[in-house]
Amino acid sequence: MSETVLRVGLAGIGTVGGGTWTVLNRNAEEIRRRAGRPIQITAVADLDASRVAAITGGKARAVADAMLLARDPEIDVVVELIGGYGFAKDFVLAAIEHGKHVVTANKALLATHGNEIFAAAQRRGVTVAFEAAVAGGIPIIKALREGLTANRIEWIAGIINGTTNFILSEMRDKGLPFNDVLKEAQRLGYAEADPTFDVEGVDAAHKATIMSAIAFGTPMQFEHAHIEGISTLQAKDIAYAEQLGYRIKLLGITKRHPEGVELRVHPTLISSKKLIANVEGAMNAVWVKGDAVGHTMYYGKGAGAEPTASAVIADLVDVARTLTADPHNRVPHLAFQPDQMAALPVVPIEKIQSSYYLRLRVKDQPGVLADITRALAESQISIEAFFQREPDEGVEETDVVLITHLCQEQKMRNAISRIEALATVLTQAVMLRMETFA
Numbered sequence: 001m002s003e004t005v006l007r008v009g010l011a012g013i014g015t016v017g018g019g020t021w022t023v024l025n026r027n028a029e030e031i032r033r034r035a036g037r038p039i040q041i042t043a044v045a046d047l048d049a050s051r052v053a054a055i056t057g058g059k060a061r062a063v064a065d066a067m068l069l070a071r072d073p074e075i076d077v078v079v080e081l082i083g084g085y086g087f088a089k090d091f092v093l094a095a096i097e098h099g100k101h102v103v104t105a106n107k108a109l110l111a112t113h114g115n116e117i118f119a120a121a122q123r124r125g126v127t128v129a130f131e132a133a134v135a136g137g138i139p140i141i142k143a144l145r146e147g148l149t150a151n152r153i154e155w156i157a158g159i160i161n162g163t164t165n166f167i168l169s170e171m172r173d174k175g176l177p178f179n180d181v182l183k184e185a186q187r188l189g190y191a192e193a194d195p196t197f198d199v200e201g202v203d204a205a206h207k208a209t210i211m212s213a214i215a216f217g218t219p220m221q222f223e224h225a226h227i228e229g230i231s232t233l234q235a236k237d238i239a240y241a242e243q244l245g246y247r248i249k250l251l252g253i254t255k256r257h258p259e260g261v262e263l264r265v266h267p268t269l270i271s272s273k274k275l276i277a278n279v280e281g282a283m284n285a286v287w288v289k290g291d292a293v294g295h296t297m298y299y300g301k302g303a304g305a306e307p308t309a310s311a312v313i314a315d316l317v318d319v320a321r322t323l324t325a326d327p328h329n330r331v332p333h334l335a336f337q338p339d340q341m342a343a344l345p346v347v348p349i350e351k352i353q354s355s356y357y358l359r360l361r362v363k364d365q366p367g368v369l370a371d372i373t374r375a376l377a378e379s380q381i382s383i384e385a386f387f388q389r390e391p392d393e394g395v396e397e398t399d400v401v402l403i404t405h406l407c408q409e410q411k412m413r414n415a416i417s418r419i420e421a422l423a424t425v426l427t428q429a430v431m432l433r434m435e436t437f438a
Contacts, residue, residue: 003037006320009069009100010060011045011091012081016105016132018055019305020079020312031313035320039313041079045069070094077101077319079312080109089113096120096128101323103315105132105308108197111206111222114213118333125327129315134207135160135284137307138300139314144214144288145335151290153215155255157437160207162282162302163191163198164230164250168267169280172238172247178231190282200229201250201265208252211286212263215254216344217336221263224346228266237359237430240401241269244385246357247277248432260345262352269357269434287437295437350410355384355434358402360419361427364391368424369400375422379415381407397426403434 010017021041024031032038044052045066052062063069069078070091078095080102082088088109092102093116102121104110110117110133121128131141135158144153159165163185170181182199185191197203209222230250241248246269255262270277275297279285284302289295301307322330332338362368373383382405391398404412416429 006037006039006316007074007076008039008041008316009043009072009075009078010041011066011069011078013044013046013052013055014081015305016308016312017081019309021055023306023309024313031317035317037320039316039320043069043072043075066091067094070100071098075100077103077316080104080106085109085112092117093120096124096126099124099126101126101319102128103312103319104128104130105312107133107206107210111209111220114220121333122338127319127322127330128333129318131315132308132311134210135286136302136304137310138284138286138298138302140286140298141214143298144211146331148288148290148293149335151292154289154291156211156215156286156288157276157435158208158252158286159249159276159279159284160252160286160302161198161204161250162284163195165279166190166282168230168248168250171235172242175235175239177235178233199231201227204250204252205265208254208263208265212254212261214335216261217334217340217342218261218344219341221346224263226264226349230267233267237432240359241357244403245272246270247272249277257347259351260347263346264349267432269432274437352409353406354409355406356404356412357432357434359430360400360425361397362400363424363426364396364398365424371422371424372400372419375418376415378418379411381411381415
């Protein structure tokens, strides 16, 4: 008896779409053995018909309008690689309405409209699979949703944007300013012509939002995430952190909190002895703490044609395996059963607990440090370490760098207001959060 083919409609055949075609055909027999049936891309939607023909060799039907795939009764599952929020959302919802399973790599779409999309899929009895939406080829969604399902997840911290990690690695290695390294990242293809989503932390926040929802069984709450990027980070702070035994990484962090969950993206000091601090270049890593398993880390390429295609095809295999399963017995989209989702609020950044790095530009005169420590003490903040840079010859000002013990962010902000009001403090303070992951 011949095996039933899983017929796939591919929307978008750019970098990831092309990689998906290549890997799916190169490893067709291996994939068939794992899925239990052949998986074939039978139609491709892309505005560039010549690109479709060049990549597929004419083996897939080309259409200009992706909506044709959503409505085509000869297609079982659609793969959405269009990107963005607008048309991609309409396309995915249309495919669901027509009873098709969906595979997507679109983290922005899921972080902002995932609640609506998953609810529609639940009503229609179809699957929305999205392993490729977070950390490229690293199977972190499957790990959180299935591999760690026995655990009460305590926190997740991830280097989940390769562009910013490359920039920070280069700034540390070469001591160059942000703008110079950004231009190099663009030349090498690590950064887009408009790098805003990457360098301002938005891309990482999309991914952290998805992981937070799976870890804690909450709806997507991207609109409540605290987001800071690296565009204002200075090379001197990276160098000072290094002197103190720390490295600065842009982390997506989500944690349990007595009042809900933390969901934040920002530059973070981490001890250079921690494994995640030594993830360099454009690589990604996600560190998860579960109550039963303890610490686990997932490392690999977070972008690229074939690494991301690996995740897309893994989702297609999952769809193929579950086609005949009762929808209520499939793995839930966000790990928890839909009627068991918890409406936990995202805690305001002012209420988190952290240690802090402070850099202050001050007059080089007696009593400055005493004034600063007094302002910190008035906010009930103690100092763990500090150093004062020797002023350049003929210059009567210098940098003072402090590391504090754990405290609430609101107290730190109050202390900084007092410090910046001192006549001996010449500029605004630079404040960076620190994580020990104890």
